[in-house]
Amino acid sequence: xxGQPAAQLGVLQQAADAETAYGGRTRAWSPLATLWVHLTPxxxxxxxxxxxxxxxxxxxxxxxxxxxxxxxxxxxQLEGAPWSVLAVQRPQPGRMLLALQRQS
Numbered sequence: 001x002x003g004q005p006a007a008q009l010g011v012l013q014q015a016a017d018a019e020t021a022y023g024g025r026t027r028a029w030s031p032l033a034t035l036w037v038h039l040t041p042x043x044x045x046x047x048x049x050x051x052x053x054x055x056x057x058x059x060x061x062x063x064x065x066x067x068x069x070x071x072x073x074x075x076x077q078l079e080g081a082p083w084s085v086l087a088v089q090r091p092q093p094g095r096m097l098l099a100l101q102r103q104s
Contacts, residue, residue: 005038005039005040006038007036007037007038008036008037008038008039008078008079009034009035009036009037010034010035010036010037010062010064010076010077010078011031011032011033011034011035011076011077012031012032012033012034012035012067012070012074012075012076012085013029013030013031013032013074013075013076013077013082014029014030014032014069014074015027015028015029015073015074015075016028016029016030029075029082032067032069032070032074033067033069033070035064035065035067035076036064036065037062037063037064037076037078037098038062038063038064039060039061039062039078039100040060040061040062040063041058041060042058042059042060042061042100043058043059044056044057044058044059045057047103055103055104056103056104057101057102057103058101058102058103058104059099059100059101059102060083060100060101060102061097061098061099061100062076062078062083062097062098062100063095063096063097063098064095064096064098065094065095065096066090066093066094066095066096067096070085070088070096070098071085071088072085072086072087072088073085076098076100081102081104082102083100083101083102084100084101084102085098085099085100086099086100086101087099
C-alpha cells in the first residue's frame with residue numbers, strides 16, 4: 001500500500017451573494033466542479049470568540065486535477081462537510097493543491 005491517501009469525491013462550490021427582500025444579504029453556494037481529491041490532514045486546534053463556546057478548527061491540503069476556476073474563498077464539500085478554500089497553488093501543469101480549513 002502506498003503512502004498516498006485514498007481519493008475522495010468532492011464538490012468545489014462558489015458563493016453567490018444576493019440581497020433579500022428586506023434589504024439584508026444572503027449567501028448561497030452552487031456547484032462549480034466535481035473533483036477527485038487526495039486529502040492530507042493538517043493540524044487541529046481550538047478557537048474561541050468572546051462569550052462563545054470553543055470550536056475546533058481543522059486544516060488539510062487537497063491535491064486534485066487542476067480546475068481553471070478554482071480560487072481562494074470558495075469551498076470544497078467533502079463527506080458532507082464544507083471546507084473553506086484558503087489558497088490554491090498550482091505546483092505543476094494540470095495539478096492543484098488546495099489549502100483547506102474547517103470549523104466544527
